[in-house]
Amino acid sequence: MRLEGQVEAARFVAGRPARIAAAIADVRGAPRPDAGLSTQMMRGEDVVLFDEAEGWCWIQSERDRYVGYVADTALEPRGGAATHVVSVPRTFVYPGPDMKLPRGDALSLGTELVVTGAAETRGTAYALLASGEAVIARHIAPVGRHAADYVAVAEELLGTPYLWGGVSAFGIDCSGLVQLAMHMAGREVLRDSDMQAATAGEAFDPGLDFADLARGDLVFWKGHVGIMLDATTLIHANGHTMMVSREPLREAIDRIGYLYGGPTGFRRP
Template sequence: MDRRLTPYSGRVAHVSLSGVVEAPLTEGLQAQVIVPLANLRASPGGARDRQLLLGDAVTVIDRDKGHVFLISAKDGYCGWTAESDLGQGPAPTHWVAVPGTHLYTEPQVQAPEKAALSLGSRLAMIGSWGAWANTPHGYVPIRHLRPLGEWADDPVTVAEGLLGTPYLWGGNSRMGVDCSGLVQLAMQACGKACPGDSDMQMALGRNLPSNEAMKRGDLIFWKGHVALVVDKDRLIHANGHTMSVAYEGIRESVARISAGGGGLVLARQRM
C-alpha cells in the first residue's frame, strides 16, 4: 500500500481499511486548515511531503504529541501536520483566484496585513465592506476571490501567473512550489481533480501516440518530474535548474534533463 494514500497512521486506521489492516478503526473527525500553509509530513515533525492551504478540508485519524494524522479531502493525500494548524469554522464559500493576496486586520488599504495567502486558499465570506470580503480570518479584497465553482479556464494561464515563484520541494503555494505542486495548483484552480505527486498525476492522463503533436495544457513526465506544455516549442515548470517557476524550450529541457542524469521522457499525456 502507498503510505501517501493509505489512511493508516501505524496505530489507527480509517474505517475504509476495514479488513485490510489489523488496527483500531475510526471514521475520523472533520476539520479544516486554519493557517495560511500547513506542512504535510511523512511522520510527526518529519520530512515534508506536500502542503495544505488555508481552508482545506481534512479528516483527522490519529493524534500524537501535538501532531495529527489526516486525510486531505482535495486529493486523498495522508500524512502528519501540527495539531495547531487545524480547527473548525464555517464552510468555505470562495477561493483565492489570483497568485497571492493578503489578509488584513481592517477593510482598508492602509491596514496592517495579518498573513499572506496563496492562490487556491479557501475562505468563508461572511459579509462585505465595500470592496472588501469579511472572513473569519480577516479582510481580503473581493476582487481577489471567486465563488467556489467559478473556476479558471486554462491551467497553463494559471501556471503562468506563478512565473518566478521560488522552487520548494513539496511546496504547494505562491510562497514556494515544486513541479507537481504547480500542476496541482493549476488544475485545481480550473476545477479539475488532481493528485499531489507526479507519479500519481502520470497515472491519470491519456498517453499520446508518438506521432501526435502536443498542445497547450498537455503534460510531459520524467521520473520524478512533470511540466505543462505552453505551445509547440515551450513548457512551464517549477524546476531545480532555475529554482523557480520558469519557461523552458521543450527540446532544451529534454536534452538538459537527460544530460544531467534525469533520464528520458516517460510519458506525454493529455488530461
C-alpha cells in the same frame, strides 16, 4: 476506516472532520519538525483527523486523499462550506476592511475562504470573514467560477520559488504546479507526478519528433512533470532554475536526460 488496506496500523478509526487554519500547513511524513516535507495544505482545506498526540495530528486531505502529519496548531473545527477562493497569486488578510491596518496572513492562490459580508473603505472593496478579518474583494472569486485555461494559471506563477513538497504561490514543486493550476480550472488531479502520470487525462503518443504536442499537454520524466505552453515550450517548477520557468522542450529533454533519462510518458488532460 478509509485508510484500511492502504496503510499498516494496529487499529483503524473513523476520524473526525477538521479544517486547515494556517495559511500554509506543512504536511510531514513523521510527527517531527525535522521530518521531510511531503506536501502542504492551504487555509480552508477540509481534512479528516485520525489521530492526535504530542502536538501532531495524522490527517487526510478530503480533496486528494493525501495523508501525513501536521502541527495541531494548523487545524480548526470545520465550519461552513467555503464561498470564495483566492484567485490571484498572493494576497493579504487584514484585521479589518482597511489596507492601512497591519497585515495578517499572506494567502496563496487557491486558498478557500468563507465570506460573510462586504465593506468599502476609501473606494476599495473588501470581503469580510467570520473572524472579522478582511481581504481585498478583487482578489477572490466565488467557488465554482473556474479559469478557462489551466495553462494560463500556471503562467501566473512564473518566478515562484521551487520548493520540494510545495503547493502554493509562495513555493511549489512540479506536480504541485500542475495540481494547483488544474484545480483553479475546476479539474482535479492527484498530488504526485507518478500519480498524475498514471491518472491525469489520457496517455498519447506525441508522434515523430514530438510534432503532435499542444498547449496543455503534460510531459513526464522519472519524478518530474512539465506543462506544454505550445508545441515546443515547457513551463515547469524545477530544481535547475529553482523556480517556475519556461524552457524549450528540447533543451529540457537534453538537460534532464543527462541525469534522469528521457521522457517516460505524455498525457493530455
